[in-house]
Amino acid sequence: MANFLAIHISPGLLYSAAVIWPIVCISVVWARFARRTAQRAKIGPDDWLILPGLLLVIGLTVTLLAGTAQKALGYPTPKLAPGTELTAVNDLQTITRKAYYASVLLNIAALTFIKLSCIFFYRRIFAKGVNKTVLTLIWVLSALLLIWGIGHFFAVMFACGNNFHYFWTSVENQLKCPADLVKIQQSLAISDVLMDVIILIFPIPLIMRLRMSRSNKFAVVGIFFLGAISFIASVVRLVIILQGLKAQFAASADEDFVTTTAIYFLYHEACFALTAVCLPSLSGALKLKGVQNMVEGFNEAFSNLSRSSLRSRKSNKDLAATKNHERLESARPSDGDIDIELAHYPLPLPDSKKITVTNEIDQKFTSA
Structure with a gap:
């Protein structure tokens, strides 16, 4: 297994991601609504749910930029006095921990809305031609997603009760939290991967039953599996968390670099998920008048x-x-100058031969 703790995400990578991803995410969401309008199709719950997901992704972008600009993300952990690693409070580490706390909460909320949008998209395309059992499963899956999102959001937010500062002051304060932060993060990462697997697999049997050519079926499945990129990011996030927790107090692990790597993949997971969920709705979007x-x-x-x-x-x-x-x-002027002037002058020059037009022709026609 790759050692993701050895990865050092540089400020350049953070800035690049924070510049490119908002443009991509805003573009695909805009194109999604533009296509609905062009088709005169009803804007459904799957479309409206993607909007808060986009706003939360932008919130993740702001968090990433703020942490990097203050040299808290993408930089090594400041040196602490020996023996004070558990109790010391450092300004840069405080910013790093605040950024991680905010990123985890924003990521949970964003993924909840994005995954719900995906489920309601399934409901839109499979609303007709399927039995009630499938529709019931869609509602059950929606309920599970809501429970997953709300449960983990508040579990992380109130893991230390009302002592929110415990998250970003010192390791000693984090150990005072009544809830087990390690188990909460493990539960979040593992369940996130499982939910992605369910969402990716769910539509495949239904697609295979559609009256389409085999090539079109595989093309549709391929579009849905673009969400597998987000799934890979969630798996990487899980590995980082497990490795980070294992080496939490190891001298070889740089806390700020580990935190930066975790935030980096949290951000990519949400952005890939939002983009993948919008892509199935953009079939033929390049033909839209607005895009053209x-x-x-x-x-x-x-x-x-x-x-x-x-x-x-x-x-x-x-x-x-x-x-x-x-x-x-x-x-x-020279002869050449006269030639140039003649070439551009619309009427004869004074010294040139003249052509006089009379009304003789008109007179002949009149006499005839």
Whole structure:
């Protein structure tokens, strides 16, 4: 098994994730609602549930950025005086622990809404053509998700009762918590993986019974299994927690780096889950007028940039030609200049041969 405790997530990786993921998540949610509007389809509970999930992911982003900006995430643990590891209170470690506490709570809430959105999406597509047993299972799964989310959210929040500061002050205070923090985190990580497995497997038998070609069935299954990326992130999170708890007091483990790695994968899990849940709703989204307008806008912007660059080069050449022309002291233009002028002048020059048009033709037609 890989030793994730040896991974040191740098501030650059944290900043990159915090910049890229919000753009991706906001884009897929916007495209989801744009497609519903374009299809004149009803915006259902699965769509509304993704909105709080998106807001909570943005909250995770803010937490990640705040911790990194204060050099609490992505940096080694500050050196403490020997013998004070359990009792010492350090400002940077306090920020790191606060970031982890907030990230865990935001992650639980975000995953609850995102997974509920996925379940209600199943209900939308399988509402017709399935028996009542399947619909009952969907409601049971929804209830289990609610219990999982609410139960773990408040279990973590009130693990130390009303003494919330125990979480981020010192290890000694954490040991005073009436609830077992180790068991709570293990329960959260293991049950999260199990819920992901159930959600991923649930629709497969129903999809295989649909009247579709075999290739289309596998394509639909493939879309659902994009959520497996989120599942992998949750498994990694589980391994990190188990390894971190095992080496909690080991001298070789850097607490802040371990915490940073855990937060990093918490963030990726929520973002991958949100993106995967929205993708099945975006089939053919590139054909939407709004998306096409956005793509055309980018193309027009790049075209304007290219044209402006060409105009700039041309103006520089014209300016150089003008300066060279001003240096020439000629009394009359050359033959070449006359040819150029004739080429651009719409009417004959005064000294050139003239063509006179009379009304003779009109007179002939009139006399006829």
